[in-house]
Amino acid sequence: MPILVMKFGGTSVATLDRIRRAAKRVGVEVSKGYDVIVIVSAMAGETNKLVGFVNETSPLYDAREYDAIVSSGENVTAGLMALTLQEMDVPARSWQGWQVPVKTNSAHSSARIEDIPTDNIMAKFGEGMRVAVVAGFQGVSPEGRITTLGRGGSDTTAVAFAAAFGAERCDIYTDVDGVYTTDPRIASKARKLDKIAFEEMLELASLGAKVLQTRSVELAMRYKVKLRVLSSFEEQSDDAGTLVCDEEEVMENRPVSGIAYSRDEAKMTLVSVADRPGIAAAIFGPLAESGVNVDMIIQNIAEEGRTDMTFSCPVDQVKRAEKALNDAKTAGHINFHDLIADTDVAKVSAVGIGMRSQSGVAAKMFKTLSDEGINIKVIATSEIKISVLIDRKYMELAVQALHDAFELEKAA
């Protein structure tokens, strides 16, 4: 029988009633003839409670114990989901990560899945079991200890199972009904997309649209897993939600598919850096070593051997960046007059695979912002993305203006 993977996030299994509703959705797919692998998160709030226990007990905790503790929430949901399905006369059983086993590396708290043997679950499907309920977010290390995949890791578990079992599709049930052209809370004209390309989803995910864990999208792209995002709170038809798929399957032919934003950015400027070959390495090497995620970089034209260097990073890494740069200055590796942090900025990005073939997107974006009187502080581009750093107070205006300019409210 064809296999379907269905993943239910924390809000979709927050209560026994919601688990029952999710189980009914699973039952519908079973009755269509699918063998189903259900991946569950912990009931909403449980993981945060456990993480709180860990932080209160041991601020610099042993990540192996952290993983053993926080993975327990998923085990509870997996068992409850299996029992609920059994009550509906759907043959089901639960698996914890180590029982499959979901083999990961030893990078506790952010482990990567290395292998998922299918024999164990396939044998049960062969015996008439129709649903394998698997605790998401967790695996087991080569040393036999429990690992977790990082927050949002159940998305990655789901995609990895879909790849390993050659599933027809991987449905991600969540509390929104799909991927939107932008955040509907900011732009009321935001429109749900029927389809989006992996590459676009990847840019949107990493740009702050919190629908899917970035790694799950990477994995889906690599293994060509058809990924669908849909709501567990609405009655669903077969074409509900948003399908994340190969570029070729996305019919829309427009330059921009969505507008993303991020509030949690900071702009840092090294004023009057002594310019010389290798200066970029001397600046960004220490930042990387300190774990600062530098996003955009801009360098002014040098005058009289000195230049200004500006970059952006997450706002909660500013202190770390300042320390790294001041240490490098003290050690004599770099020389600058001043270091200015501007935490009152936001990043707004236009994303679309159509940019590859259609020109003028950047020009249209810059003109739109200019017409609204919004000053652009930093620009960064990739093949399918243009990002700008602007004053935070203009963020909502910029998103709305760009959404209008690229006519995203209209279906292509």
Next chain:
Amino acid sequence: MPILVMKFGGTSVATLDRIRRAAKRVGVEVSKGYDVIVIVSAMAGETNKLVGFVNETSPLYDAREYDAIVSSGENVTAGLMALTLQEMDVPARSWQGWQVPVKTNSAHSSARIEDIPTDNIMAKFGEGMRVAVVAGFQGVSPEGRITTLGRGGSDTTAVAFAAAFGAERCDIYTDVDGVYTTDPRIASKARKLDKIAFEEMLELASLGAKVLQTRSVELAMRYKVKLRVLSSFEEQSDDAGTLVCDEEEVMENRPVSGIAYSRDEAKMTLVSVADRPGIAAAIFGPLAESGVNVDMIIQNIAEEGRTDMTFSCPVDQVKRAEKALNDAKTAGHINFHDLIADTDVAKVSAVGIGMRSQSGVAAKMFKTLSDEGINIKVIATSEIKISVLIDRKYMELAVQALHDAFELEKAA
């Protein structure tokens, strides 16, 4: 290094503060030179919450899923205890049942431990680890599924580890400071015992003194594990609490060591049973098959071929007993005029290994009750126990009078 097993029950690990207090006790034993195996229960209330989820989801639940769900509470405590010990610079790590592995049979929800390999934990002790924290109450079946040992099962986990590792002693930390001559809430003169023999503890445990799970005492007796019951809420000296040990080590030389009671009894009488050889088997066979735990039995002298048969059983099994007996009557296997259930009774028992060598204990017990005007309905005796069934309203009076009569308030 010598090995000590320390078990902390649910109330002893109910909060992060209490886990810290328990960890300090562990630290004291480590500093004395012990390698310690700590067995933990779930934080008080957690297991009940999970059992509630299961019952609400599926009244006739799959015990394999029940076990997978309710075992998660112990995993959380084990990790938190390990982290707390690490914070105190005591090298520690956690083990879940399947990681040791604690091998059990497949009797889910009331599994029996069959083997505990010691190599894994001993290797870590060899590398300098000082405390192995093990999630109690759980194991893994030959099929690789999680099992649990029944409520109170962490006591059994502790004793089984003490036996497997040849531990010097198994300390059970709980919310009472030892085993008493009777329940202090009923008899204010109740005295804590310094020592009690395994056989006595076994009778007291099965008679309703809820200090230790019965099976843990059986196991301790079989493998000669020195068992100590003590409070996690008081500062402890080396001779605190009550030591449960071999008969030879108990110095007290008195006929009775304790008075136990149980409120949850019922008396059932078959009136005017047609008496014939094999009638007892015809009555108690169907009861056993229906899962009724018959405790005491009394048969009147037969007159004119008919007799009355009285027995006691737990009060919540009365309905089941009635059905079994009426079915047997309908099927023509037995014949009686009436079936009377008296649920307003209680069982009071005197327990003591001294009974073996000292006579007159039963006579003294019956006279004491008679002097108080308490009528005895049924009597049952074993080598070290005399139990009587009486009207429930006299239960407290009977316990107090017997405690006085055998002078249990005085140390021997």
